Amino acid sequence: MSLRIETTLEDHRIARMAAVALGLAIIEGAIPSPLPGVKPGLANIVTLIVLSRYGWRVAAWVSLLRVLAGSLLFGNFLAPGFFLSLSGTLLSLLALGLAMHLPGRWFGPVSQSIIAAFAHISGQMIVVYLWLIPQAGIAYLIPVFAAAALVFGTVNGAIAASFMANPRMQGFKV
């Protein structure tokens, strides 16, 4: 007897989007980083697009699935790196939930992306400080992380904005 789980159209959409985000995360893993923790966060481009097209709930599903599946693929499930990703993602989702209510006439995905990037690094710093390295020494690196968040947040937001504004991509369902 086979067990059949009923899946909705939305489940399929979430799975497809999470798979795209996962692909970007894996590509990004191949890029060497000057400092552990400084990453472009390309998968967040998918989160931004999903947020604007399908809303916060679907975006939360996609990014949390990406963190979970990514940790299984990279082999760090329940390791410190996993909790760093998770705390960063949770905080940036909360920030996105607030940032999405900024007036759309003035604020676009670039603002959302920058705000989410700062929230992400804050979430990671909280875990680093409270659990991994409870010392002030890490504070020395915070400006570097913040600068990276600003730069990559802007770039990712601009990529997401131009992707969504491109008429050839309008009908493109990932």
Add this chain to the structure above:
Amino acid sequence: MKLPMQSVFRHIKPGDWLTMCIGCVVVVSLALKLWNGELADKVVIKSQGKLYREVPLSRNQRIEVPGAMGISLVAIENRRVRIASDPGPRQYCVRQGWLKQAGEIALCLPNQVSVELVGNHRRYDSLNY
């Protein structure tokens, strides 16, 4: 012909520039706040003019330092140091609280105990030259 950069800039809305500016202010103020001054590495504890111990800041601990009047208690916690207790009458060094940055110093004059934070290389100030 249109450059790709121009088309990217077109999608940045006025409020986005504002967000970027706020982000820049945050980064700069974090750098100013966290990079002003050298981080301390170790504590130099002196008693009655002589070096008593040099202790790294990395481990939390409490050290009893014998002085002219009795025992001064030095506490190291989270890369900070303070005099936790001292037999002196006015308690200035205890009330000075936590020392964090290289060059900061707490003196317990009656008990002739001093605690100084130093970094990798000692900087000049009005006490040491």
